[in-house]
Amino acid sequence: MNKPHFILKSRGADEKTVEELGNLLEKSYDLVGKEFNYYPTKNIPVFVYGSMEAFWDYNKALDGETVMGLYNMGVIHLVVPEAFDLTLEQYETNGPVLHEYTHLVVDELTGGNLETWFTEGLALYQEYNVYGTEWGQFMDSKDEYSLEDLRGNFMALDSDKAYRKSFLIMKDIYDRKGNHEVLDLLKELKAGHDFYKAFASLSDS
Structure with missing residues (x-):
């Protein structure tokens, strides 16, 4: 079709x-x-x-x-x-279509120069931004992962906790910096800049 x-x-x-x-x-x-x-x-x-x-x-x-x-x-x-x-409506607001499509867009905009937690955080933020769906909203924040944890073997981590932390990192970036700064970061990554150097310049400034 x-x-x-x-x-x-x-x-x-x-x-x-x-x-x-x-x-x-x-x-x-x-x-x-x-x-x-x-x-x-x-x-x-x-x-x-x-x-x-x-x-x-x-x-x-x-x-x-x-x-x-x-x-x-x-x-x-x-x-x-x-x-x-x-239902179709429930499925939509749960976000899988928007989520996976966001992954594709981010992949293309960065030329694949990204980390798993980063693209997951961006996709989860889009669900929140569009549908108000907040991943792990009622999870206990005790023993949450650090960025260093996410930088390791992301897929080996507890997925709920890892996704929650990824979302929170990107939400903080959007709240403090706005969409324009995120788009600039994606351009830097597309140009081949080191991921963590580029990300640090955004998150620390």
Whole structure:
């Protein structure tokens, strides 16, 4: 199924749901585009899975892990709302479409010169900015991770705590510096500057 900016392929998902998710992707294209002043010109491939099992069949490395979406090397993967007993509206505000699309935009704007916690923090901030969805809002802040913790093996950390800290770091940056400074940082990263030197110049100033 083709949309103006996306090419969607069903992997066990019904046509109506694929159409609805395509509409959400186009909405995210506009919303995220305004935030980052960036609108990809090439059509973006998207796979829509009708169940977690279908997702695992095609993504063996994540077998057994429950995820709503995935971004990997220019491709977006989405699991249908029905797999989580969510309505389309609930699915939208939970943010997987906006979240994964943000990953794609940030990847392209930085040329891949980024850290996992950074792109996760940016995607979670966009969920908060657009839908008011705050990751881990009611989590206990006791024993939260430091930036040094996030700089290590991010994927080996407790995911809830790691995502929460990533969100808080980026929210603080946006609150103190604003969107323009974040966009300047992305340009520096695209130019090949060292990630942590560029980030430190923003976060410490």
